[in-house]
Amino acid sequence: MRPVSGLLKPTLLLLFATACTGAETGEGEGTGATGSGASGAGAAAGTGGSSAGSGASTGAGAGAGMSAGGSAGTGAGAGAAGEGAGPPVVPTTDACPTQEVTRTALRRLTRFEYANSVRDLLGVDPSVANALPADEITNGFDNNASVLTVSSLHAEKYVLVSEEIAKAAVQNLAALTSCDAAVTGEEACALEFAKSFGRRAFRRPTTPGDEQLLLAAYAAGRDGGSHAEGIEVMIRAALQSSHFLYRLETTTPADAAARLVPLSPFELATRLSYLIWGSAPDDALLDAAQNGELTSRDQVAARARSMLNDPKARSAIAHFFRQWTGTTRLEITTKLATLFPSFTDELRAAMQAELPAFVEHVIWSADHDLRTLFTAPIAFVSGPLAELYGVTAPAGAAPAMVTLPAEQGRAGILTQAGFLSVQGHPDQTSPVLRGKFVRSMLLCQPPEPPPPDVNVSVPSIDQGGTARERFSAHLTAGASCNGCHLLMDPIGLTFENFDAIGQWRATDNGRPIDVSGEIFGATDPTLEGPFVGVQALAEKLAGSDQVRDCVATQWFRFAAGRMEAQPDACSLGTAQEALAAADGDLIELIVGTTQLDSFWYRSPVTP
């Protein structure tokens, strides 16, 4: 074992001098969805809305991996470079205008984007994409481009899934193409389909090379088969193409020396489409690109607004919120059946369905105000979730809006049963995970995990007492424990009226629950200080600039498919200002993203 003193980093020493070895209690650092972030976690070290930083410089890809003696070949260990860790980015419009943009690794479609794309391209059931491997999660999000690669397993599934899709799609050829082979001729119809479908699949007009490729695939099905089979093989080929699977941005810039490389209208349309729809552009959007209707920022803003009115936007935007709140992890959340027999697959599914319905309501039916996400005393219930909330079950299977009983003191996303279940243990609540979520994802001050050699086992519920009592050692046992736990537990303990699956309760183990809490170490002074209960917490968070800036930061990471880096200071600052200027209007954040330099430009190609 290493000497303990060697583990302590200056930030922690700054606060508390002694080590936390052998503390009686501690707690696991919990789940990755809320877990990772970046620097600036210490109470004294928070740097504001965005404390995360990733250096502009790229990390070193490893060199040769293995070397054999003699003249034997080497197994190459070289790889794509990761983002290096650098000093924290300080988002500010003072950094404008942007001098350069951060390189984004070539973006492979995520499983979610693939599913939406094939749904919109071909009208097939998107669940066919479930056969693809789950995407690697980085910093809570599934779309970090640096690590989204194509393994052999991906390759196999791209082939097999494309075959299923193509087979389903050609069942109704007339719905795919208006070209009637009996009238126009098979060859002409094949070419027409190569152009029209190819344009949507590759998200730009087809080149003669594309058409040649697609027609060659068509021939592999048509020869000895039928026109429909030809179309089927053409669809497979398009869906296995790098032009479909990756969001290539390779248009040659007019100015070869430009550090800010403008996107082509089609590349811009593609960014817009995956941002707002999580899917490929449709013909109308491609037409707009073609007709020069995406050349000014005002045009793009107007287009973004109209795209938000399309139902496709709803699941795509909700996809961000599901990841941001960590509720995507519901499907792998476990509760002890002996203690929580009601935590069935049906309940889990109802919980899973609530957040998207709630977000959809706030953004499309209510005031699209960030504050409403935190404060609305409503829920969207289906199935067994009604009973959990103590409300009358609505008719129908879809989540329906209900007003929650006032005495429960519920407020927005923070008291949704799904969120509370994910941020909890199998047998009891977790004040730490709940507090850690607020700290990491709402304040952008992710606390460090515990030191490597402390006892992080959760206190047994057999100890009796309330969670505040059971977890008290976090704040009393040692200074280096409470160094971080002061940042989390006094927030998380205010959720204690809700048990490990989010049911309201007045007592814990028969004892009255104290839900008083306090926020320490925030950069926003209005957040600091004591409060009582989750509703009060929600009100504080809703009114905080720090939270508002943090939401913009999280959205920026999701939109960009990477962590922010130094060159993003202007763009991220502008995004935060857009949300601030609109007084927390989430639609303005989404639309504002389309106005950023980081959205309009790419970095030059490094040969």
Added chain:
Amino acid sequence: MNPLRFTRRNLLRGSLAATAAVPLLDARRVDGAATPPTRLVVFSTPNGTRNNLFWPSGTETDFQLKTITAPLEDYKQKLTFLRGIRLNDSLQNGALGQNLGSEHARGTGGMLTARPLNPGSEFISFGNTTSGWGSGQSIDQYLVDRLDPPTTHKSFQMGVHVRDTEVRARISYRASNQPVPPREDPRDAFSALFSGLMTPGTPGMPGTVDPALERLWAQRKSVFDLNNAETERLLGIVGAEDRIKLQAHLDSMRDVEMRLVGMPGSSGDPSGGSTCTTPTAIDSEFAVDDQYLEAGRAHMDLAAAALACDQTRILTLQWSYSESEHVFQFLDISGNHHAISHDFASSGVNFDAYNRIQTWYAEQLAYFLGKLDSYQEGDGTLLDNTVVFWATEIGESTAHDLELMPYVLAGSAGGRIRAGRFIDYGNSRRDNNQLLISLAHAMGAEDLTSCGDPSGATGPLPNLV
């Protein structure tokens, strides 16, 4: 189980051969003349161990197993305990001033690569040290490139309820930032491994294969050719870093192409007469928590059969993810594994629970070794011709220790490892680079002298052969 005899009549091939295929029948009939191939299995379980209940007592050749490894008693003479291996300096806490990522994350990414994680801000750990993903190729993938096994699957990754997709959930890397995901649904693994064996007919022999299937293979071939050529063209257009990504894409496409177009490797009866058996089809994903055992058994059965039928020679079998928070309700344990693993107490509920979980994992390994040992190959068994590396991401679980890794090998890699020993390197710790080199030697890549981060020692582990 259906014994699969190597006659044309019984060599079934089914329409699912879309996903796999076996070689020409005649290539399999070697009549005992062939030397069985050597196989590598990485059997990975999470959350370290407790040294005082893991390491045997006694001498190198006369040793007694302790609580956690007691279930392996039947295979004791086929085990090699390796006491004294550490992760190299680049993976240690601050040894090179790097300290990239948590111990669990570093141990996971470094276990088979002997390399630190990439710098990055993606994953945070104690001390505000952050990291990205793994920074280099893992030994299993090195061996894929180096040995280019003539099997249908160059390597095969299986995951039992891994579920997580963060850095702590990926042990195998094609290259830096290129994690290899495991297959987690045993039905999918079955299909990929065996549906080809159950497809009637012999590819390349006209009239023996379903014409519709041959047509599908030909169409796939066309599509591969067309798209691969286009991706190659793109390599010349994109920047250097994206080129690496597209090259990996192209490599992956080429890797799966052969088996998807009805042209499997020259795999065959590996030992000239042993019994390759196709497992019964699997009809469940075994996805719920309490089916951890069933899911594991399904994967282990498939893994053993895949090795016996020479569908692959390089296989990883990963249980959960590192830092696993799996809940063992079926063992009447209420806390999650990782939390329990950090209880310092030397007795009590968590102490007992942790030991039971570790012992349970040893029981699963014993089951797997039993499976491998049940296949006769020449004078020995499949286990004898395999090296199984029981890996975990950290050492002593209460300390996140990376200085004393609880490593044990099973099998003797066709005689390249003298098994049945408890090797204690004492205080002269060996870097994990050396273990990886030894694994490569065991697999026949005997001229490998160094691998992984250069801070680690070179050359194989002493006293292993």
